[in-house]
Amino acid sequence: DAMGVAPDSDVIAALLNDASLIQSLRDYADLLIRNSPTPEGKNAAAGRQLHATLDTRDATQTCFGAVCGALLTAAGELRKHSSGKSSIQRLGAEDDARFLALHAQLGERLLQARGWLAAQRVYQFNADALAIGDALLAHYQRLKHARRVLDFADVEWQVARLLSNSDQAEYLQFKLDARYRHILLDEFQDTNPLQWRVLQSWFGAAANADRMPTIFLVGDPKQSIYRFRGAEAGLFSLARDYLVEHGAACLQQNATRRSAPPIMHAVNQNFGRVAAAYPLFQPHTAHDSGRTGRVEIVPLAQFPQPAELTPDGYRNPLTTPFQDADTQVREIEAQRLVQRLQQIIGQWIVDDEKTGARPAEYRDVMILVRNRTHLAVYERALKAARIPYASTRSGGLLDTLEIGDLMSLLGFLVTPFIDLDLARALRSPLFDYSDAELLQLTTCPGDSLWQRLRSLTADASPKLTRAARLLSDWLALAGRLPVHDLLDRIYFSAEVPARYATAAPDALRPGIAANLDSFMELALTLSGGRYPSLPRFLHELAELQAGGDASSPDLGKTAQLSNAVSIHTIHGAKGLEAPIVWLLDAGPHRPRTANYASLTSWRAGAERPEHFSLYGDKTLRAEFQAAFFEAEAHHAQRENFNLLYVAMTRARQALIVSGSASSVRQDDWHGQILAALTDQSDATECSLGDDLSLQPYTLLPGTHHAAALPIALPANLHQLAAVGCRTIPVNNAQINYGVLLHAILERIAPPAAAPAATLLRQQLGHPEDFDSALAHARRLLASPQLAAFFDPARYHFARNEMPYLTADGEARRIDRVVRLDDALWILDYKSGDDASDTQLQQRHRAQLDEYRAAMAQAYPNLSVRCGIVRGDGRLLEVV
Incomplete structure (x- = not known):
């Protein structure tokens, strides 16, 4: 009909x-x-x-x-x-x-x-597709039954049958009533009709038996963003009315304890303008009306100028790279992201529930995106800026530099005459060849790069002979060992993890180490691990790589980084929060349309769906589905509002919104928020709230070590006589000045993001000699003799106050460690010591020898040198 x-x-x-x-x-x-x-x-x-x-x-x-x-x-x-x-x-x-x-x-x-x-x-189409789908499900059910497993859909369905229609329903309902008297249902807006049916069966039977449990139902229909999983936000109102009929009290809360007033103002302004289309929203208030906060709407990144064409209208591919406009415009947005983050970290003040106000750190920033489509662009920018991050992006393992190096090495072991694979392997941290060394190698006799490498004489450099020896060994093993065992030999003999850790910036080391481990694991899991040959392994890797992120193995899972920017999709960030939230890619979007999907209409409270059908492209849609498509569009619009609401309310103190220009004009969150805050249709940017970089702060009481309090001992307890006494070190001006100078150098020497002088003074407690100590520190950083140790362009990496543990488990700190081309340098600041150079060397040689031994174990392939930085900017090496 x-x-x-x-x-x-x-x-x-x-x-x-x-x-x-x-x-x-x-x-x-x-x-x-x-x-x-x-x-x-x-x-x-x-x-x-x-x-x-x-x-x-x-x-x-x-x-x-x-x-x-x-x-x-x-x-x-x-x-x-x-x-x-x-x-x-x-x-x-x-x-x-x-x-x-x-x-x-x-x-x-x-x-x-x-x-x-x-x-x-x-x-x-439905008759054919449903017949095939039914056969597929039947096969899937038989497979699960044979393996004695259930998936979540099975659990839902079987529980619904047990509590509603089975012979055991009354018995199970009685058992539930006897065991549970108090029920908390959280995030109820994400409940689906089948789950509500289960609860109805339980609660209905309990009410009939006069044993209704205490029910506490919590939810927010504005945060219902999982309709694609079957969630039906309309069930919240239905459940509320059901419980009110049974004597429940209904409480509403529109005051937030999370977000600062400026963020709540932005939320109210934005959703107040669309109240007719979004009746779920009511104005919010901030519980802490005095908390500082800020909202920034960054201008949309605009499309760059197109590449120049040749006179005949074509691009010269040898001189002009292909420019993908969508990628380029997001690269511009990504550069703005990292530049602003570098301005925020260490400069803004955030509220910390444990320590009180403090300077912002990387871990205070959460980046949100609608989907993962362009996530790799933003990750590349963060990585290039050496900003540590933890991402939830799927796939991407095979596209990383370190795994690409290993794949090139394995490719060479299969086909030794491919020069490009060998060149990449030699240029990688595995062998650390320079461009000059590679060019020099091409002048040696031989038809291929490998033949030239093997033709080297015995007086060649240790680096060249090491490469020739290792590659010869691995070539002999490549045809005999399983892939995993071969990789294990390579990792061990070439010191792969250590070499990549040495070559990588501190922020990238955990991720690189995890990726190397994941690649080793992949060699075990792919096609049975020990059975495929090396060519077969590389062929399967190529197929995975060609399939994109959906097919490619995921990046390695790093341990939870203590100080890193977190990246989430908005769906993945549900329930999370952060002091600073950056909503990326919020510009105009073309809504995604599913060409092949199911169309379901299941009204809240109905026992079964009112409509279920499959649809395809425009040729596979009919008029009898039109009303349901219209209803689905209404639900999609409401969920889009919900998604933006969830994103904006993840922020505690600061919300930043950015996006990229687009030829479409749909789904423009950036423009929507901007128009709401400025009341101007042609505005490009705006900001409101407090200047977080100028807020004074103090640590909460209890964050410093408190003085010991006397404890009253029982009168009958034998008290031992005191042995010795604790002495208080002399608190003279010279010692205080040296401590202050160390603290300033720790905070302003690269790679530290040097804070403003006002903020630095606050951080250090307003010391008397601050101005002179800061000027002294800046003179040291500008000293020509020390330039190699403080100019980021001249060293590989540097660490201030580098901690380590001795063999006895004692914690030590080194003032500064710097990796140069030829050595790893340990610097010890002795700015206030008036002793001669010889006296200073003798006095601190034992201490620096201990530092040298510790770093030699951590960096066994580097020469470790030690130096004392004197107050006049001279470097005194201790050998």
Whole structure:
């Protein structure tokens, strides 16, 4: 009945065998010819074509399409004809009116027939797809049964059957009533109809037995963002009404304890403008009205200028790289992200529940995206800026530099004559060849790079001989060992983890180490691990890489980083919060449309779905599905509002919104928020709230070590006599100045993000000698003799106050460790010591020798050198 036609009826034959309809079509064709301004005009040609089609008609799709072509456009809409002075002159008033009437009537008949044909196509598509789907599910169920496992859908369905329709329902309901008297249902807005059916069965039986448990239901329909998993936000209202009928109290809370007032102002302004389309929202208030906060709307990143074309209109691929506009514009947004983060970290003040106000750290920042499509662009920018981050992006392992190096090495072991693979392996941290060394190698005799490497004489450099020896060993093993065992030999003999850790910035080391471990694990899990050959392993890796992130193995899982930016999708961030939230890629988007999916209408409280069907592209959608598509669009709009609400309310103190320009004008969160805050349609940026970089702060009481309090001992407890006494070190000005200078150097020496002088003074407790100590520290950083140790362009990495443990488990700290090209340097600041150079060397040699031994164990392949930095900026090496 909903289709309006029988699934097996011949719509075209019934239409074209209707004599009255055919006569009307002929009359329409005659009038169409007469209504043409010229004999060769479009109307005349269409009329003659319609006559020819009717003369040779048969009940085929081709004939039906030709008839439709005379009255309908290619888009399936009725062609436009209207009455006018010229048409009345050509046809006469009576025939002009009849022509328009026939055009409308015949067009309606043809559109109806097209709708019936579409309904039959959709019906047949559903019949075929559901039959295949049913067979697939049956096979899946048999497989689970054979393995004695259940998935979550099985659990839901079986529990619903047990509590609703089974012989054991009353017994199970009684057992639940006897065991649970108090029930807390959290995040109820994400409940699906089947889950509510389970709860209804339980609660209904309990109410009938006068044993209704205490129920505490918590939820927020504005945070319902999992409709794709079957969640139905309408169940919240239904459950609320059900519980109120049983005596429950309904409490509403629109005051937030999380977000600062400026963020709540932005939320209220944004959703207040769309109140008619989003009735769920009510104005919010901030519980802590005095908390500082900030909202920034960054201008949209604009498309860069297109690449220059050659005179013939083509791009020269040898000189001009291909520019993907979508990627380029997001790279611009990503650069703005890292630049702003570098300004925020160490400069803004955030509220910490444990320590009180303190400078912002990387761990205070949460980046949110709608989807993972462009996440790799933002990650590359963070990595290039050496900003530590923890991401939830799927795939990507095979696209990392370190895994690409290993794949090139394995490719060389399969085909030693491929120079490019060997060149990449030699250039990697595995062998650490420079460009000059590679070019020098090409001048040696031999037809391939490998032959040239093997032809080296015995007096070649240790680096070259090491590479030749290791590669020869691995080539001998490549055809005999399983892939995992071969990689294990490579990792051990080439010191792979240690070499990559040495070459990588501190922020990237955990991720690189995890990726190396994941690649080793992949060699065990892919195709049975020990059985595939090395060529087969590389072939499967190539197939995974070609499949994109959806097929590629995930990046290695790092241990929870103590200080790193976190990256989440908005769905993944549900329930999380952060002092600073950056909503990326919030500009205009073209909403995703599923070409093949299911269409379900399951009203809240109904026992079963009202409608269920499958649909495809536009040719596989029918009129009887239109109302359900409209309802689905309404739900999608509401969930889009919910998604933005969840994103904005993750922020405690600061919310930053950015995006990229787009040719579409749909789903523009950036523009929506900007218009709400500025009340201007042409605004490009805005900010509101407090300047977080200028807020004074103090640590909460208890965050410093408190003085020991005397404890009253029992009178009958024998007290031991005191042995020795604790002495207080002399607190002279020279010692205080040295401690202050150390503290300033720790905070301003690269790679530290040097805070403003005002903030630094606050951090150090407003010391008296601050100005002179800060000037002294800056002179040391600018000393020409020390430039190699403080200029980031001249060293590989540097660490201030580097901690380590001695063999006895005691904690030690080194003032500064710097990796140069030729050595690892340990620097010890002795700015206030008046001793001579020789005395200073003798006095601190034992201490520096201990530092040297510790770093030599951590970096066994580097030469470790020690130096004392004197107050006048001179470096005194201790050997």
